[in-house]
Every structure is written in C-alpha cells, then in structure tokens.
Amino acid sequence: xxxxxxxxxxxxxxxxxxxxxxxxxxxxxxxxxxxxxxxxxxxxxxxxxxxxxxxxxxxxxxxxxxxxxxxxxxxxxxxxxxxxxxxxxxxxxxxxxxxxxxxxxxxxxxxxxxxxxxxxxxxxxxxxxxxxxxxxxxxxxxxxxxxxxxxxxxxxxxxxxxxxxxxxxxxxxxxxxxxxxxxxxxxxxxxxxxxxxxxxxxxxxxxxxxxxxxxxxxxxxxxxxxxxxxxxxxxxxxxxxxxxxxxxxxxxxxxxxxxxxxxxxxxxxxxxxxxxxxxxxxxxxxxxxxxxxxxxxxxxxxxxxxxxxxxxxxxxxxxxxxxxxx
Numbered sequence: 503x504x505x506x507x508x509x510x511x512x513x514x515x516x517x518x519x520x521x522x523x524x525x526x527x528x529x530x531x532x533x534x535x536x537x538x539x540x541x542x543x544x545x546x547x548x549x550x551x552x553x554x555x556x557x558x559x560x561x562x563x564x565x566x567x568x569x570x571x572x573x574x575x576x577x578x579x580x581x582x583x584x585x586x587x588x589x590x591x592x593x594x595x596x597x598x599x600x601x602x603x604x605x606x607x608x609x610x611x612x613x614x615x616x617x618x619x620x621x622x623x624x625x626x627x628x629x630x631x632x633x634x635x636x637x638x639x640x641x642x643x644x645x646x647x648x649x650x651x652x653x654x655x656x657x658x659x660x661x662x663x664x665x666x667x668x669x670x671x672x673x674x675x676x677x678x679x680x681x682x683x684x685x686x687x688x689x690x691x692x693x694x695x696x697x698x699x700x701x702x703x704x705x706x707x708x709x710x711x712x713x714x715x716x717x718x719x720x721x722x723x724x725x726x727x728x729x730x731x732x733x734x735x736x737x738x739x740x741x742x743x744x745x746x747x748x749x750x751x752x753x754x755x756x757x758x759x760x761x762x763x764x765x766x767x768x769x770x771x772x773x774x775x776x777x778x779x780x781x782x783x784x785x786x787x788x789x790x791x792x793x794x795x796x797x798x799x800x801x802x803x804x805x806x807x808x809x810x811x812x813x814x815x816x817x818x819x820x821x822x823x824x825x826x827x828x
Contacts, residue, residue: 508540512547515649520589523623523647530642531627542809545642548649550805556761559591559648562752563668565658566678571704572657574738575678577614578745579655580622586749588652589621593640595658596626623651636667641772642808644671669697670768674755676700676748681708681715698731699755706735706743762804770799773811780812781819788819 511529514522529540550556564572576592583590592613615622627640640656647654658668669675677698701719706712712735719733732751736744774795778786789795798818799811806814 506543508543509547512544512552512646512649515548515646516553518650520621520623520650522650523591524625526646527625527627527643530639530646533639541642542807544646545807545809548646549807549810550762550765551803551807553649555805556765557645557648559651559654560752560756561644561648561654561656561671561673563656563658563672563675564678565668565675566702567680568659570678570680571738572678573613575702575704575736575745576655576657578736578738578742579749580613580615582745582749583653584616584619584622589650590623590653590655591647591651592622592624592655592657593643593647594624594626595636595640595656623647636671638772638776641671645808670771673759673761673764674699674752676702676752678702678704679715679719680704681712700748700751701731701733702748703733703735705737707737707739766804769806769808769811770796772808773799773815776808777812777815781816785815785819788822789815 508529511522511526515526526544529537529544532540546552548557564576566572573594580590580592594613613624615624625643627637627643636656636658644654644656656668656672675698677700679701681703701723703712703716703719716733716735723731723733732754734744734748734751736742736748738745774792777795781788786792786795789798795815795818798814802811802814
C-alpha cells in the first residue's frame, strides 16, 4: 500500500461504506514499517479535523472475567441493535499467540449473528502481547470504524489490565459480572468499580443469586459514591431479559457524555503511550517527563489524531536533543 491507500479507506469510511471494514482491520494490524504511513493517513482521514467533529459511532467497551457470558450477551446485543436498524462492528480482543502474534480464541466464532448481514462486522484481534490489554491496532480500528458504524464494540478477555485500558478507548464501558462468583468484592478491592459506566449482572435467569449479586454491586457502588452508575440484570438465553434495558443504559450514558472531551483525553494518552513505547524513557525525559508531554499535547488542536500528536512529541524531543548537542 501507499499513504494514498490509507486515505482512500478513510474516504470510504467517511462515506459510510461498511464494506471497507475488513481492509481497515488488515491495514491497522499490519505491523510492517511500510504500513505506518498508511495507518497515519487513515487515522488523519477519520480524525475530528477531517470529519468536522467526532466520529458519530458509539464506541462501547464490554469487559469482565472469563466465563461471565460476554460473548453470549454480545450475541443478544448485536441482534437487538440490528433490530433497531443500527450497524454494528465488534472487535473481540483475544490473547496473543507468542509465536505468530495472532489471536488465539477466535471470539467471533462464539458471537451468533447472521453472516449474510453486511451491517454486522465481527473480527477477533490480538491483544498485542499484553494480558488483557488493548493493542494500538484495536484502538486505531475502533477510531476508524466509528466513522462508519453506528456502534463499535470492543470486547476484552477480562483479565490483567483490560478493564482500565478499555476505559481509555471506549466512550461507554460495561463491566460484566456473573452471579455467585464473588466478583463484587474482588472488583471493590482491585479498584475496578471505578471503571464501569454500566454494570451488568448476567444469568438473571438464576433468580435469587442474580438479584443478590445486583444488590451487592449496588451497595459497593454506593460505598464509592458512584450512585449514578446503573446496575442492569440480563439473561441472554430465551426468554431474553434485560437486554433492552442494558441498551437504554448504554445510550443514556452516551447522551450525558462529553464525547469530544473524553476522546481528546484518550488520544492524548494514546499518543503519550505510543511515543514512550517507540522512544523509551530517554525520549520521555527529553520532553520534560510525562506531565510536560501531556501539557504540550493539551496545547494542540483539539481534533488532532494520534499520529499527529506523536509527531508533536517527536519534534519536541528532536529540538531538545539538538539544543543539548550545541
């Protein structure tokens, strides 16, 4: 590819061409140095500066412990979103193979959907070597697909840093808890209770044990002062329960949210992370440390994309090193 190819994909996404999704994922997951210019052109082409505002798609993070029923719930959510006429892209983050770097679990095989429905796109993406983490390619894919799809879901494996990392990528984060697992107490101890915008208790068909989990989670949230965080009980098996209530809670959070401010902060954090990964602590020190770097990024145009912000830091680092060499 050439940078023109990345720009062409961005134009297709801006025009609402959902068929551009597979090529978009192939591009952002291409880790060759030659693909970097393409990815930069793609992200610049779907940036707020190019779109005239933030991408319209709602980026929703779905996370929680393994076995909590995330994929089953997503099957029900996708069906409900499609019934309402909304296009849906799902990025299911899997643990990475140490040998190939590719995803292992293939979550898309567990999410039930109509394969002939072109308004649904599901892809398993690798975590990039970080247990439960969000790879830069997943973040880039979500930003790009939000220009064309109504809903973009990032489903994480629910271990390690996934709960906190997805909060830096998604507009709305739903944390999934299964009843009778002791997750409420565990989440309270680990600080995860501060992450969700919506808490979801699965397997509501279990009855008393599910209602107890919902009550315990509500009490835990109140102890943290998070009284506005809804706790929704759902059952994804027939007869499906609570899925419409969950979608309403997710939509209500989006309506209250300052999307531009949240995404701007996320882009600054992503740029700082990418710069530090590329240039190490030495590069970070050359711009005066993390706080100075964030101040520099905050001073940039609000709609700047991540590659542009990274270049701002790289230019600052280059200027600082040149001055030291004089």
